[in-house]
Amino acid sequence: MKVLVCGRGQLGAELARTCPDSVELVHLGRDALDIADAGQVDRVVAELKPAAIINAAAYTAVDKAETDADAARAGNEVGPANLARAAANNGSYLLHISTDFVFDGTANTPYLPDAPVAPLGVYGQTKLAGEVAIAESGLSHWAILRTAWVFSALGNNFVKTILRLAADRPKLTIIADQIGSPTCAKHLAKTCWLAVNHQLQGIHHCTCDGVASWYDFAMAIQELGAARGLLSGTCDIAPIRTEDYPTPARRPHYSVLSNASLREQLPEAPSVYWRKALAEMLDELANR
Structure with a gap:
């Protein structure tokens, strides 16, 4: 089965590494396929005739999107719409990441x-528009x-940022009133391949199990990273409120997603607690 994967970020890299x-x-x-370019998308998909397309490409600069709305819209709304049209014209299955x-x-x-x-900012608004474009x-x-x-041993993410800052600074302040589920890109990628194989339909959620604040996440990164020799020592990590660290884009205070419908449709999809997935990712970094 020929599958076109768009995007070379964390998830794209893990999709390549876990490809069946x-x-x-x-x-x-x-550089090879700008999904916001309708003509290019049509040509590439018509030429390749993939059985399935996985769209892991997106504009993800949440704060920058507030002043760069056109670019965010191109990557998150226009691009998915182009892929959906091309997939329909060529009989391809489309899996999109939101x-x-x-x-x-x-x-x-x-x-x-x-x-x-009810997205709070431009990034969320354009990602929602991309969902609507596919559905319609x-x-x-x-x-x-x-x-x-999302985090991974590949690419840039919160985990690597905390490891770097904890090694350089005596103290860090991390937001403690935003709650979510840290998600390993490798497990997400494996679920994507199952979704393609089983032709999953509709909208579902896919995260690691469990919840944490950014503060909890940072504390775990330091603890587990130090245990693996990725940090020579530890720094003081202090919790702060969202209002103490203002950003151009508002973040949801609670963004825990239910995986229930995904488990019903794909019971064999990986189910892993976020801290265990983090430990596996840090093992990979340490073994390098």
């Missing part, structure tokens, strides 16, 4: 896929996986 032997992988970054930022974070129980959406495209076979707080 039965798949003929075509992995294209923006985000917890489509919610406003006012809930106090895990968000179901059909929970009301007329494409017969598609699925959307919303995820959150």
Whole structure:
């Protein structure tokens, strides 16, 4: 089965690394395929004729999006719409990756896929628009996986940032009133391949199990990183409130996503507690 993977970020890299032997992988970054370019998307998909497309490409600069809305819209709304149209024209299945930022974070129980959406900023608004574009495209076979707080041994992410800062500074202040589920890109990638193989349909959520604040996450990164020799010592990490660290874009205070519908449709999908996934990721870094 030929599968086109768009995007070379953390998830794209893990999709390439976990690709099943039965798949003929075509992995294209923006230099080879700009999904916001409708003509290019049409040409590439028509030429490749993939059985499936996994869209892991996106504009992810949450704060920058507030002043760079056109670029965010191109990557998060126009691009998915182009892929959906091309997939429909060529009979391809489309799996699209979305985000917890489509919610406003006012809930106090895990968000179901059909929970009301209310993005707080441009990034979430454009990601939601991309979801709508796919759902209304007329494409017969598609699925959307919303995820959150993604980390990996590959690429740049919160884990690597904390390791770097904890090694250089005597003290860090980390937000403690935003709650979510840190998610390992490798496990997300494995779920994507299962979704493609089983032709998963509709909108579902995919995160690691368990919840944490950014403060909890940072403390675990330092603890587990030090135990693996990735830090020569530890620094003082102090909890702060969101209002103590203002950013251009508002973040949801609660962005825990329910994986229930995904478990029902793909019971064999990986289920791993976020701290265990973090330990595995740090083992990989240490073994390098």
